[in-house]
Every structure is written in structure tokens, then in C-alpha cells.
Amino acid sequence: MNISTDISAASDSRELKPGQTRRKTFCRICTAFCGLEVITDGKQIDRILPDKDNTWNWRDFCLKGGSAHKVRDHAKRITRPMKRVGDRYVEVSYEQAIKEIAAHLNAIRARHGANAIATYNGNPGQSNGTGTAFMGGFLAGLGSTNNYHVGSVDQNSFNLNGEQMYGCEMTILVPDVDHAKCFLFLGLNPAVSYMGWLDTVADGWNRILAAQANGADLIVVDPRETPTTRKANTHVKIRPNEDWALLLGIIKVIFARGWENKEDCAAASNIDVLKKLAADADLENLANRCNVPVVQIEDIARRFATAPTGVCVARTGVSQSRNGMLGEWLSHALNLICGRTDRKGGRFYNPGIFKNTMKTLNSMAPKIERRSRIGNYRAIYGGYPLATLPDEITTPGEGQVRALIIHCGNPVVAGPDGARLDAALEKLELLISIDMFQRESHRHAHWLIPGCHFLEREEFLTILGSLFEKPHAQLGQAVIEPRDGLWPEWKFFRELALEMNIPFMGMKPLNTIIRMSKRVARLTGNPLHEFNPRWMWALLVKTSSSLKWKDLCNKPSGYIYGEKTYGNFRPQLQTPDGKINAAPAMFVEVLKKRLLEPLPQTDTIFPLRLVNQRRLSMMNSWLVESVKRKEIYGEFVEINPQDAAARGVSENQPVVVQSRVASVTAKARITDEVPPGVISMDHGWGSRMFDPVHGGAPEVQGVNRNSLVPADELDDLTGVPNLNGTSVNVRAA
Ligand code: SF4
Numbered sequence: 001m002n003i004s005t006d007i008s009a010a011s012d013s014r015e016l017k018p019g020q021t022r023r024k025t026f027c028r029i030c031t032a033f034c035g036l037e038v039i040t041d042g043k044q045i046d047r048i049l050p051d052k053d054n055t056w057n058w059r060d061f062c063l064k065g066g067s068a069h070k071v072r073d074h075a076k077r078i079t080r081p082m083k084r085v086g087d088r089y090v091e092v093s094y095e096q097a098i099k100e101i102a103a104h105l106n107a108i109r110a111r112h113g114a115n116a117i118a119t120y121n122g123n124p125g126q127s128n129g130t131g132t133a134f135m136g137g138f139l140a141g142l143g144s145t146n147n148y149h150v151g152s153v154d155q156n157s158f159n160l161n162g163e164q165m166y167g168c169e170m171t172i173l174v175p176d177v178d179h180a181k182c183f184l185f186l187g188l189n190p191a192v193s194y195m196g197w198l199d200t201v202a203d204g205w206n207r208i209l210a211a212q213a214n215g216a217d218l219i220v221v222d223p224r225e226t227p228t229t230r231k232a233n234t235h236v237k238i239r240p241n242e243d244w245a246l247l248l249g250i251i252k253v254i255f256a257r258g259w260e261n262k263e264d265c266a267a268a269s270n271i272d273v274l275k276k277l278a279a280d281a282d283l284e285n286l287a288n289r290c291n292v293p294v295v296q297i298e299d300i301a302r303r304f305a306t307a308p309t310g311v312c313v314a315r316t317g318v319s320q321s322r323n324g325m326l327g328e329w330l331s332h333a334l335n336l337i338c339g340r341t342d343r344k345g346g347r348f349y350n351p352g353i354f355k356n357t358m359k360t361l362n363s364m365a366p367k368i369e370r371r372s373r374i375g376n377y378r379a380i381y382g383g384y385p386l387a388t389l390p391d392e393i394t395t396p397g398e399g400q401v402r403a404l405i406i407h408c409g410n411p412v413v414a415g416p417d418g419a420r421l422d423a424a425l426e427k428l429e430l431l432i433s434i435d436m437f438q439r440e441s442h443r444h445a446h447w448l449i450p451g452c453h454f455l456e457r458e459e460f461l462t463i464l465g466s467l468f469e470k471p472h473a474q475l476g477q478a479v480i481e482p483r484d485g486l487w488p489e490w491k492f493f494r495e496l497a498l499e500m501n502i503p504f505m506g507m508k509p510l511n512t513i514i515r516m517s518k519r520v521a522r523l524t525g526n527p528l529h530e531f532n533p534r535w536m537w538a539l540l541v542k543t544s545s546s547l548k549w550k551d552l553c554n555k556p557s558g559y560i561y562g563e564k565t566y567g568n569f570r571p572q573l574q575t576p577d578g579k580i581n582a583a584p585a586m587f588v589e590v591l592k593k594r595l596l597e598p599l600p601q602t603d604t605i606f607p608l609r610l611v612n613q614r615r616l617s618m619m620n621s622w623l624v625e626s627v628k629r630k631e632i633y634g635e636f637v638e639i640n641p642q643d644a645a646a647r648g649v650s651e652n653q654p655v656v657v658q659s660r661v662a663s664v665t666a667k668a669r670i671t672d673e674v675p676p677g678v679i680s681m682d683h684g685w686g687s688r689m690f691d692p693v694h695g696g697a698p699e700v701q702g703v704n705r706n707s708l709v710p711a712d713e714l715d716d717l718t719g720v721p722n723l724n725g726t727s728v729n730v731r732a733a
Pocket of ligand 1: 062
């Protein structure tokens with residue numbers, strides 16, 4: 001593993017101790033990708049600072065990045081492969097683990113076919129580009145199409161919208177926050193998320209506040225009060241799950257008043273379909289669905305459409321719901337009709353490092369139309385919905401999942417109705433977990449394979465260059481050797497493919513090349529001579545971009561290789577007619593269905609809607625064990641005083657939160673930050689962490705609120721569960 005060169009930037013006033021050096025990389029916990037300066041003696045990390053020289057970021061970071069080394073050095077980290085023997089785990093060598101796992105997987109494949117072997121890619125897995133790419137290479141060699149990923153609990157609508165409107169699942173349009181004069185935000189909390197999800201704006205929140213101080217209008221749509229809504233010019237307290245109705249109402253008003261951008265509308269396809277849908281919808285009906293008065297819908301439409309520039313963004317508050325796909329689509333449609341797509345002050349496109357990034361991404365992962373065995377959901381971004389996995393494991397027939405590899409994920413906690421998945425995982429013939437810890441989802445694992453910390457491995461996310469606001473490139477360096485010589489995930493998948501004798505990446509000659517490269521590396525003593533992710537990155541950069549690989553390797557703080565520009569998007573579109581599709585047929589069909597449904601009623605048994613809130617110290621369930629917090633948010637349920645009084649519930653009282661599939665016990669926090677009829681619980685908590693080396697009782701903090709979410713109440717198109725909008729009730733415990 002390559003380690004970055006020492007840096008002597010004087011960005012930390014404290015003297016280095018003898019043997020310590022400063023090393024540069026970037027954080028890979030969220031898509032803000034903040035630059036980090038790591039002080040290390042090569043064996044341990046003393047502290048992490050923001051990399052003030054980083055050319056991309058905001059010269060700062062958050063608590064999660066600043067304490068990342070505590071995860072790396074955690075006492076319960078798994079650092080050697082462990083095999084389950086009876087009710088305990090024993091450490092074995094990588095060679096033995098690979099040999100035994102390969103033999104078992106080959107036997108399952110011979111008996112039941114390749115699709116009997118599945119993978120799940122979690123959030124840390126998704127931000128591990130090398131692990132994910134090599135896992136894909138392993139699956140391609142195996143011939144299995146059975147992949148599941150965490151995107152199916154949050155990001156699927158983003159990917160499906162990209163494919164349907166623009167022709168590429170990874171279409172990233174970045175909000176131009178410095179030039180926008182009107183922000184319409186639905187279900188996002190940039191005061192906490194720092195404006196990083198997939199489209200990333202460094203220091204985005206402070207720049208939005210600066211734009212607001214300069215006269216920009218900030219409209220935030222969220223059922224509950226958040227640090228972002230507190231700063232808004234208008235906070236729209238929408239009914240959870242019904243953002244689509246608000247957006248359709250806004251679009252209707254804009255078309256009716258003739259406020260649309262005629263030029264951009266004329267250049268798109270199916271504008272007439274969108275226009276008719278909006279015209280046919282009844283504004284009063286839409287207002288009743290989303291619980292936003294007609295007069296307010298008209299006001300938002302006017303402010304957004306008539307502002308000189310503006311940007312509408314919908315994020316996880318919208319996408320993690322039964323109607324997430326409609327909300328995501330209509331937010332893009334709104335930008336389109338108002339002339340905010342690929343415009344200064346709107347959502348624009350950074351073309352990235354390739355001549356045509358969308359085309360290159362499509363060719364790297366050609367879209368094959370396939371559907372899940374259970375539920376008939378289409379594969380999105382290469383994966384089926386996590387919500388269907390329990391039934392895929394327990395339902396007999398061709399393609400029944402018998403073996404599962406969990407790549408850096410905790411699906412029992414991340415997904416809906418975790419108890420069902422937990423029970424299904426126990427029935428697997430073979431469960432392999434690759435992770436730094438043994439978490440809730442790994443308790444039935446037959447094998448625990450160590451996961452590599454991001455500080456211990458290289459990363460080149462610049463392949464998705466359009467993630468960034470500016471043309472920026474950075475080869476993320478490994479700043480310390482992997483603990484106890486553990487392997488990065490990509491190496492595990494490469495070796496497993498070789499041992500199983502399957503063509504890695506679906507290319508048989510590659511196995512021969514890999515074997516030869518290993519021999520060369522042994523002879524030269526240089527591990528970089530072994531086939532590794534650098535080979536692919538270098539090839540891509542050299543053949544498809546104007547960048548120089550040497551520059552990337554020599555600039556540990558990254559570099560900006562161009563100016564921020566607009567107008568690059570439409571020439572790159574990959575739709576069949578080369579136009580933006582304003583109203584893809586599959587979205588229209590679901591929208592028509594929704595419009596025919598009766599107005600949302602209050603459920604008599606479960607009258608409250610459960611929503612979520614993001615916190616600065618949390619990132620899903622994967623930092624629960626490492627980050628110091630003032631309080632454990634996962635212990636609480638926030639409830640409006642009116643709802644609390646109706647149930648005789650007082651502050652801090654233990655209460656039972658019940659849905660139709662599960663119940664959990666939490667402490668009541670009574671606050672008018674949530675409106676009547678809505679309760680809020682933070683997700684990511686309630687995951688047990690085991691200690692497979694020393695044994696003992698598992699550690700747990702807070703409760704898993706996602707266990708309340710039914711696995712059969714999914715977005716029709718994306719299979720995303722109703723994480724923001726589950727019907728529940730609360731009673732005193
Ligand atoms: S987790 Fe924090 S430090 Fe890491 S990239 Fe995100 S905002 Fe930056």
C-alpha cells in the first residue's frame with residue numbers, strides 16, 4: 001500500500017513529536033470529501049486536522065472526520081479473518097479463509113447457480129470505490145446479478161431520475177449556491193449536512209447564508225423544525241410523504257401564470273405531458289394532500305419562478321418515503337421549466353474529467369434491464385431493494401439467496417423491519433461480513449473479514465468528477481499502513497475470484513495477468529506491481545481524460561484543473577433523443593395513480609407519522625461506536641405537547657412507539673419543534689456491537705427506529721421504504 005509523502009505545511013501550531021509527520025488525504029465519510037491533514041508516527045494517528053491546502057474543500061471539517069482515527073484504532077476492531085466455530089470465532093490466516101470460502105461458494109454455485117450468491121453494499125462500502133469496483137468484478141466473474149445496496153433505502157430515486165430524465169443513473173447537478181436568488185429546499189438540512197449528499201458544495205451552508213444576507217430567498221419545506229428551517233425566510237410544515245403534491249401544485253401555478261422558461265421548455269421532450277398533468281390536477285386537492293394552503297403554494301410558485309435565479313433541491317427527507325421518486329422527479333421538473341437546469345444560479349453540471357462523463361459512466365456499467373424475483377422491482381444502480389432481501393433468502397425457487405457477502409454495511413439497522421432480515425440472515429448457508437466491526441447485521445456471520453479504514457487505503461473518487469462543484473481532482477492517499485497487515489477489500493475480492501477460478505471482471509485473461517503481476521511483485525519486492533485499483537485509474541485517466549496521472553500522484557492536496565462553467569450539460573445527455581425528458585412514462589403512470597387515491601386520512605390505530613432528523617455527530621449507523629456525544633439522541637422520541645398531553649405522557653417518560661410491524665421503547669422529549677401528528681426519532685441507533693475476539697456482552701446505544709418501518713410499504717418504482725412517514729402510535733410504557 002502506498003503511503004503519501006510527508007508534508008511540512010505549518011497549518012498546526014503544535015510541534016510535531018520526534019518521528020511524527022503530516023500526511024494529506026480526504027475524508028470519505030460523506031460526500032463533502034473534506035481535506036484532512038493527519039499527524040502520525042506511521043504506526044498510530046495522533047490527531048487529524050483540516051487540510052488548509054486542499055484545493056477543493058472549505059478548509060474545515062466536522063467532528064466525524066476529525067475523530068476518524070478513533071475508529072481506526074478502536075479496541076474492538078477486527079484485524080484478522082475470523083471463522084465461526086460453534087458459538088465462537090477463531091482467527092485464521094487470509095489464505096485459509098480464502099480457500100475455505102471459495103470452496104463453499106463454488107459448492108453453492110454448483111448446486112444452485114450463480115444467483116444463489118448475493119452481495120450487499122453498505123454506506124461505508126459505497127464510499128469505498130475500490131472495494132465496490134472489485135466486488136463488482138467478483139460478481140461479474142461469478143455471473144450473479146443478485147446485488148443489494150444501501151441506495152435502496154435512500155438514493156434510488158436520484159439514480160432512477162438521472163436515468164429517466166437525462167439518460168445516466170449518475171447524473172449529478174450541483175446547486176450553484178453563490179448565484180441563486182431563491183432556494184427551495186425539500187427534506188434537506190444543510191445546516192447539519194454541510195450541503196453534501198451526492199452533489200457537493202464545500203461549506204455550502206455558510207455560502208447559502210451569505211447569499212441570503214445578500215437578498216436571496218430561502219424557502220425550506222420540512223415537517224419539523226431543524227437548524228435549517230430556523231434560518232429560513234419561510235418554513236413550510238408539510239405533511240410527511242406528500243412533497244410531490246406541493247411540487248405539482250407549484251408547477252401547475254407556474255404553467256397557469258405563464259411563468260415558465262419557454263426556451264428550456266421547448267428544448268425538452270414531453271413538456272406537453274407534464275403541462276397536462278399539472279393542468280388536470282386540482283390545486284385544492286393537492287393542497288389538502290400536502291397540508292399546505294393554496295395561497296402558500298401560489299406564493300412559493302411566484303417567489304421561485306419570478307426570482308432572477310433559483311434552485312430547487314429535494315433530498316433524503318423526500319427520497320426516503322413511499323413517494324420519494326415523484327418528489328425527486330418533480331423537483332427536477334420544476335428547475336427545468338423555470339430555466340434553472342444547467343444555468344448560473346440554478347443546478348449546473350460539472351463535466352468532470354472525461355470528454356463525456358455521462359457516456360463514460362454508462363459504458364463502464366452498461367444498463368441491463370432486469371427485475372427482482374420478489375416484488376418485480378427493476379435493478380437500480382445495479383441493485384435490488386434491500387426491503388425484498390428477507391423474502392429473497394426465505395422463498396424457495398431458482399435464484400433463492402443461499403450465500404450473502406455484506407460489504408461494509410449494517411442492513412438490519414439501515415433497512416426496514418430489521419427483525420425480518422435478521423431472522424432471514426440466520427437461515428443462510430453462508431454469511432460473510434467484511435467490516436471493521438461485528439455489528440448487528442453480522443451476528444449470524446460464518447466469516448468475519450476485516451474491513452480497511454479509509455485512512456489506510458487509496459481512493460480516486462475523481463472518476464465521478466461531476467460530484468464536485470469545480471473541476472477538481474485528488475488521489476486520496478493512504479496515510480497509514482492497514483492495522484496488523486489486514487487487506488483492503490479489493491484485494492479480498494480479487495483473491496477470492498482467483499481461488500474460485502472465475503474470470504475476474506468477466507475477463508478470463510485478466511486472471512492470468514493478475515497471477516503474473518503477483519509474481520513480478522514478489523520478484524521486485526514492490527507491491528504496486530501487483531494488479532491493484534491504480535492500474536484501472538491510471539488507464540482511465542490516460543485514455544479518457546486530459547489530466548496527467550503524474551500530476552494526480554504528486555499533488556496530495558488535490559488540484560483544480562479548470563474553471564466553474566455552465567452550459568455543459570445538454571450536449572452530454574444520454575437520452576435516446578438527446579433531450580431532457582420532462583415526464584418519463586413510468587413516473588407519469590405512478591403520479592396518475594396517486595392523484596386517484598383518496599386524500600390522506602388519519603389512521604385510527606396509528607395516527608402519528610414518524611420522521612427522522614440528521615445530527616452533526618452521526619452518519620447512519622457506522623459511527624455510533626466512535627464519536628463522543630453530549631447525548632444519545634437515539635434514546636428519544638420527539639413529540640408535540642398536544643400529542644403528549646392526549647396520551648398522558650410527560651418529559652423523559654419511557655414510552656412505547658408502536659407500528660404495525662414492531663414496537664420500541666424510548667424516552668419522550670416534548671417539543672413543539674415537531675407539529676401535532678408527527679413524531680421524530682433519529683435513525684442509525686440501536687445497533688449492537690460485538691467483540692468476537694474477547695467475547696462479552698455487546699454494546700448498544702439508543703434504539704433502532706427503522707425496525708418500526710414495514711418492508712412492504714415501498715415506493716412503487718424504487719422499492720425505497722417509507723422511512724419518513726411510517727404510521728405509528730405512542731403510549732406510556
Ligand atoms: S464527515 Fe465531516 S469531515 Fe468527513 S467529509 Fe463529511 S463533513 Fe467533511
